[in-house]
Amino acid sequence: MALRIGGNMTANKVQQHLMFAAQSVLVAIFGISLVAALHPDARAGVRSALVKDYRVLVSSARADLIGNGIAYTVTKVKTRDSIFLEVFRPEPDGSQKLMEKIELTDARDGYFNFNGRVANLALEDIDDDGRAEILVPVFDRDLVGRLSIFKYNEGMNGFERVVR
Ligand SMILES: [Ca+2]
Numbered sequence: 735m736a737l738r739i740g741g742n743m744t745a746n747k748v749q750q751h752l753m754f755a756a757q758s759v760l761v762a763i764f765g766i767s768l769v770a771a772l773h774p775d776a777r778a779g780v781r782s783a784l785v786k787d788y789r790v791l792v793s794s795a796r797a798d799l800i801g802n803g804i805a806y807t808v809t810k811v812k813t814r815d816s817i818f819l820e821v822f823r824p825e826p827d828g829s830q831k832l833m834e835k836i837e838l839t840d841a842r843d844g845y846f847n848f849n850g851r852v853a854n855l856a857l858e859d860i861d862d863d864g865r866a867e868i869l870v871p872v873f874d875r876d877l878v879g880r881l882s883i884f885k886y887n888e889g890m891n892g893f894e895r896v897v898r
Contacts, residue, residue: 789813792843797857797866799893800886806833808868810843810855817841817872819884821893834892836884841872844879861885868893 794809799821807822807830817838822830845854848869856869860883868884883897 793853793855795855795857797859798864799857799866799868801864808855808857810870812843815840817843817870819868819870819893821868836893838870838872838882840875842874842877844871844873846871846879846881867896 790812792810792812794807796805796807798804799806799808804823807824809820809822811818811820819834819836819838820832821834821836823833825831843854845852846856846869847853848856848858854871857866858869859866860869861867865886869881870884871879871881873879880898882895884893885896886892887894
């Protein structure tokens with residue numbers, strides 16, 4: 735056995751290493767099979783968990799967006815192809831009700847320098863009307879940074895993009 739790979743890793747050690755890796759994979763597969771065997775629905779669940787687009791919360795902030803004294807929560811969520819803004823209204827029972835969901839297609843998470851800090855979401859009343867605007871920096875598909883601004887529109891009873 736003169737085969738040597740890398741510094742002092744002999745063929746035997748490589749073999750042990752591969753065996754260990756293979757065992758780990760088997761344990762992982764066995765674990766998933768076990769879950770699937772225990773719960774009939776789990777098999778589909780495991781598969782969809784692997785295939786489904788991931789959702790990652792990248793930022794959240796609270797502010798009065800409508801000028802009614804209520805602090806709404808805005809979250810910035812990234813999926814594989816898009817950025818979503820979600821606006822939640824606090825309910826009397828303490829829960830948060832989804833009011834609006836805005837998709838920014840073909841967008842990647844971005845950040846900007848706002849009031850001396852790096853932020854990837856900011857809620858700020860930039861036109862002094864007593865309602866905070868939603869400032870959301872993203873990168874487009876060409877990796878060009880863009881700042882979108884959304885403002886509450888009473889007529890629409892929703893948020894409209896005022897700057898792109
Ligand atoms: Ca405003």
